[in-house]
Amino acid sequence: MNAAEAVETIQREMTIFARRARASAGRMHPELSLVSYTLLGHLEERGGCRATDLAAHYALDKSTVSRQVAALERTGLIERRLDPEDHRVQVLHLTEAGRSILAQVTESRRAAFRERLAQWPEDDLARFADYLVRYNAWEPEREEEA
Numbered sequence: 424m425n426a427a428e429a430v431e432t433i434q435r436e437m438t439i440f441a442r443r444a445r446a447s448a449g450r451m452h453p454e455l456s457l458v459s460y461t462l463l464g465h466l467e468e469r470g471g472c473r474a475t476d477l478a479a480h481y482a483l484d485k486s487t488v489s490r491q492v493a494a495l496e497r498t499g500l501i502e503r504r505l506d507p508e509d510h511r512v513q514v515l516h517l518t519e520a521g522r523s524i525l526a527q528v529t530e531s532r533r534a535a536f537r538e539r540l541a542q543w544p545e546d547d548l549a550r551f552a553d554y555l556v557r558y559n560a561w562e563p564e565r566e567e568e569a
Contacts, residue, residue, distance in 0.1 A: 447535065455528060458483075458491055463500060463517060463525045471504070471516040500524060 424432070445457045455463075462477055469476075478488040492515060495501040500521035506512035517525065540548060 447532075455524060456491075458487075459495055459500075460525070460528055462488070462491055462495065463521055464529070466501060466515055466517050467522065467525055471514045473512060473514055477515070495521070 461481065465477060465480060466472060474488050474492050475485065477483070477492075478485045481488075492501065496503070498520075499518055501515050502518050503513040504516055506514050543551075
């Protein structure tokens with residue numbers, strides 16, 4: 424397989440992966456979309472952040488994040504708190520319910536991955552993990568602002 428064929432295969436397989444991830448998110452928790460799950464995970468990892476930070480980190484439109492945040496607030500999974508250093512800024516945090524659901528869904532996802540990858544040799548798993556980290560770490564070069 425040459426480089427062009429490999430890139431085409433990667434694109435196709437990652438599209439399938441994304442579709443399956445979206446579909447499985449609904450099965451794991453019917454009210455928690457893949458985007459919502461991802462946002463909750465980021466909030467937990469960071470210990471809270473602003474909605475604009477979520478939009479920037481995931482390269483999402485602010486209105487998309489705003490809708491997701493509103494839905495997560497309505498369901499009691501996140502809450503807004505004033506930034507102690509700048510009271511003009513609101514920081515999003517997980518509630519106890521948000522932490523509980525995130526832990527539940529995370530464990531279900533881990534179990535599904537363990538099952539799917541159970542027959543893979545350890546070296547293959549390590550290489551696959553390294554490749555995914557490398558792929559996701561890439562950021563496009565940005566032109567310097569004058």
